[in-house]
Amino acid sequence: MFEPCKWENKNILHFTDLIRNSYLPKELRSQAKHSQEECLLRTATKLNEAGISFEKVHNRCLLDIKFEKKRFFSWFLCLGCLPRCKLFKARFQIPQLKVDHTTECVLRNLIAFEQCHYPEAPFICNYVFLIDSLIHTKDDAELLVEKEAIVHELGSDQELTNLVNGLCKHVVTDSTCYHEIIEDVNGHYNNKWKWAMGTLRWVYFRDPWRSSSTIVGVVVLVFTIFNFYRVSDMLF
Template identity: 40%
Template sequence: MGDENHGEEPGSGHITIDIRHWESESSGPIIYKIPRKLRKVNQSAYTPQLVSIGPFHYRNDLLSEMETVKSEYYYPSFLKRFDKKIKEDDLKKVIKDCSDDLRRSYEGIPAKLLGGDDDYKLFEEMILRDACFILELFLRNVSGCEQERKRDCILRIPWLRKAIKLDLILLENQIPFFVLRKVYQVVKEHLPPVRIPSSKSSCFSSTDQPHMVSLSCRCLFHNTSFTFCQVEKSSSHGQEKKAEADHDRDHICNKDPLLELTLYFFEEHYLTETCKRVKPQDINEIKHFTDLLREFWLPRKFISKMKPESITERKYLYSATKLDTAGVTFEPARKGTCLTDVKISKKKIILKFTPIIKGMRLKLPELKLENDTESLLRNVMALEQCLYPDEDYICGYVALMDQLINTGGDVEFLVDKKILTNLLGSHKEAAKLINGLCNQIPREKSYYARFYNELNTFYENRWNVTRATLKKVYFKDLWTGSSTVVGLFVLLFTVSATLKNVYFRHL
């Protein structure tokens, strides 16, 4: 990263200490300041609106109201759970022991967090308070006591709960996930019993939901002294199948109960149709919540087969409506497909050498455009630019959608095909959002370069455009096709009759 990424915005009055000299060959930053060029495009998409986590927005006057709430979550709420079995000094020691790794995790630490003796005590206290706030919020979210949830100042207000969740995903607003793990490992044996409401969804398919809710509760009970809610299982499955399924699922959940808590809290963002096939054991060791969101969007099978290719020669792709005029068929991918798992294929050809029935099929998973979509995509894209420059799958996917969508007409077309769900109201606004996401994102290579080449080549074959036009004009539906066939027969009979009359008249 350049020097421009290590400072605050002009006029903020903040000084940043560059800590790159602390890095070793085996580790480096995982949490970054948003590069200035990206931030200028849409600053609000990267800036927390309610709560500050980590050092980058610490003591921001606009976020000061939540500092009192965070302090109350930490003490007395979080520490009170352990009935004096866990002391504050025990938690401070956890943060102290990983202090070096913490400092290396951030691209730069503001000088306002330096202690008087330059030992980063203020930094460590801030990290501890933020970690305990997040864990306390997760624990309250799984509490079976509805009255407790109603009294909670965050969970009981829908808009506030949604806004906090979004703030916790922003790249600049992170603490490393390993910190949460270390604190959780210390306190898990002393947590009081709580319940996971059976009404909550799971990150598995809907047919497994009752089993998985019960399972999640059981695995948390075994690992964290949580009580679990019994969910009655369907008697249609044999007892033997139940026991086998329970064994497999217990094995899954027991691996990472903290990850279960995390997924449970962020279900609004993660547990959509696009992640039904993603299971906890499929998720790699995450670095923070922004990285977790990226994990859910990654097309694993696609990644294992594809390699990035240069798109310098074919940087531009024809729009969706133009490709449609050439006969490219746009189809929504099946439910449960990862967001970025785009597939292209040739239509089945009955007669190999008959070009009239050749075609191209493009399958795209559903993308839901709503108020939070821009912020979510921008932060994951910024993470890839900083941490995964050679594995920028999400950036490549967004660039592909940017090429397919140029106008509101393209959005309307993809909405009709059930590839886009536009909750922004205006198709023009949706097109503007998509077209602005790749601003200041360099695109030289792409995992979708093969798609660019095949689709452009298909469109530039003029016969495909002619064939598709004939099909849309004369065979767009049953009635139009029937009328066309009848008209052809009428024309044929008319021509035959005319030729017959002319021929016999000369005899």
């Protein structure tokens, strides 16, 4: 179901603890504290409308989620549709999650184990809460499946939505290891200029066909304006 990471020798409490430890990035395993601030994240479709791209990544621990953007280039998100122009993208990188009929059982056991033995370091709970924040509706699930951040063997994307939304019920945490990521994503989302660039990209540069049509339209408009001023100068 998941791709385990290499792990260092430590005191393992239980076989479930061994599984949990294998999915933690090294920086999390050595992290003593994490933020006590409660952070809310927008849904996947909302973030996508703001110009944030979701990308699957391989060869990375399940919980090793990152948000990457270049400080200057991310102001021009509408150019991110061009081939090999990742510099202009705000990228939400998620290690691919493979969901099958055993996933719910595994995650529930890991969550319960953390609630009992690691209440101050609920990394699996944080991960599930993050995914749950991204998926509120079937449209959110469809987007993440389309980007292959999540692949599943369930009957439909609605079943995936129901599964994810049900995992966090009656689970309480007072901290998150993803505070910095959520803060960066929310900062991007709340920036009006970047939202405008994201909307421009979503409406006019969503795919190569729409991008080419937009570019042709702009060229025709510029050519028309140029000819108008040229004729005006000749007449007056």
